[in-house]
Amino acid sequence: MSKVKYYYDSETLSYKKIERKKRTTLKYAFMFILGSALFGFLFVFIASQYIESPKERALKRELQNAELQFELLNKKMAQAETVLSNIADRDNNIYRVYFEANPIPDEQRKAGFGGVNRYKNLEGFDNSKQIIESNKRLDILQKQIVVQSKSLDEIAKLAEEKEKLLAAIPAIQPVSNEDLTRMASGFGIRSDPFTKVKKMHWGMDFTAPRGTPIYATGDGIVERADNTASGYGNHIRIDHGYGYVSLYAHLYKYNVRKNQKVKRGDIIGFVGSTGRSEAPHCHYEIFKDGERINPINFYYGSLTAEEFNKLLEHASLENQSLD
Incomplete structure (x- = not known):
């Protein structure tokens, strides 16, 4: 029950009941609602600025992680x-x-x-x-x-x-040092053993006993293994590809056949003295793009520096060839 309020009327010298008008009541009610709304909005605004909701905290963590x-x-x-x-x-x-x-x-x-x-x-x-x-x-x-x-x-x-x-690439000697009697002749002008006339010797002669193994100096395919080339006697030619061909002449016998694939170090034949030859030896030549070149530059795969220097010294002598 609401309280009843009175006021003192000085004219009548009596207390009279205060009657509140509806308009005033509505005014106060409106002001109260408006104030509450404003206060609530202000509270929410301040809270949103300084107080994080669980969703905002989760989003903030996700953003920081990102x-x-x-x-x-x-x-x-x-x-x-x-x-x-x-x-x-x-x-x-x-x-x-x-x-x-x-x-x-x-x-x-x-x-x-x-x-x-x-x-x-x-x-x-x-x-x-x-x-x-x-x-x-x-x-x-x-x-x-x-x-x-x-x-x-x-x-x-x-x-x-x-x-x-x-x-x-041909990179080793066709005859190993252990089997060599000597390096008889090198690439260059040499005396012919039969005519004694100086002429170009297109390979290197490795002197060794008959039957000494002869090795393929590089990977390749046997191009020839016959005795139909003048002066070479029994000889082998290996096509190494890349323009390189090696030739091994005056063989005693073959250990390979035509079109056979060989690897560097494979035994392809044995030292002999067939064809135009004065003594058992392996006459060795290298061709590059069809031109004969000095084999002395192709022994890096089997010789030490000292052995190579000794070989170079013997190969440089203008002596008599064996073929």
């Missing part, structure tokens, strides 16, 4: 760029130089992407600039990896060819 991951991603990209730069440097200045391949220009390695805007869908966000720059770096990095991968595929192919070339 920023951390973004920072880690940029660091990883920087590390990848450094590693890729080192690989590119070795690729250009070591691998491609060794295998005689042209270096890849920096413009090709680090080229961007022209034409249409690839990142339009990333525009309009708070961190658009940062996101676009990171995407650009990632795209360029991926492109550089593709370029480098293709380059390394090429280098692997060149290395395989180089390995085959190194295995094919």
Whole structure:
């Protein structure tokens, strides 16, 4: 029950009941509601500024985690760029130089992407600039990896060819030092053993007892194993590929046949004195692109420096050849 209020009327010298008008009541009610609303709004506003809701806290943690991951991603990209730069440097200045391949220009390695805007869908966000720059770096990095991968595929192919070339080039003596009696004659002008006239001796003569093994000096395919070439007697020719052919003459007998594949160090025949020969020995020649060349430069696979110098000294003597 609401309290009844009175006021003192001085004219009538009596107390009279205070009657509240409806308009006044409505006014007070409106003011109360308005004040409450304003107070509530002010409270909510202040609370929103200083007090986080559980959802806001969760979103804030997610944002902080995203920023951390973004920072880690940029660091990883920087590390990848450094590693890729080192690989590119070795690729250009070591691998491609060794295998005689042209270096890849920096413009090709680090080229961007022209034409249409690839990142339009990333525009309009708070961190658009940062996101676009990171995407650009990632795209360029991926492109550089593709370029480098293709380059390394090429280098692997060149290395395989180089390995085959190194295995094919004649690189050892046809007769081992242990079996040699002496190195009788080298490449150059020598006296003919039959006519005593000086003429060009196109190979090297390795003196050894009859039946001494003769070795293939490089990988290849036996091109000939016969005695139909004038003066050579029983002889073998091996096609090593890459323009190289080796010849072994005056053999006692063969240990291979025509079209047979051989490896460096395989026994292909035995020392003899067939054909135009004065004594048992292996006459050895090397052809490059159809031209005879000095075999002295092709013994790096079996001789020490001292042995090579001694061989070079004997090969340089203008003595008499054995064929």
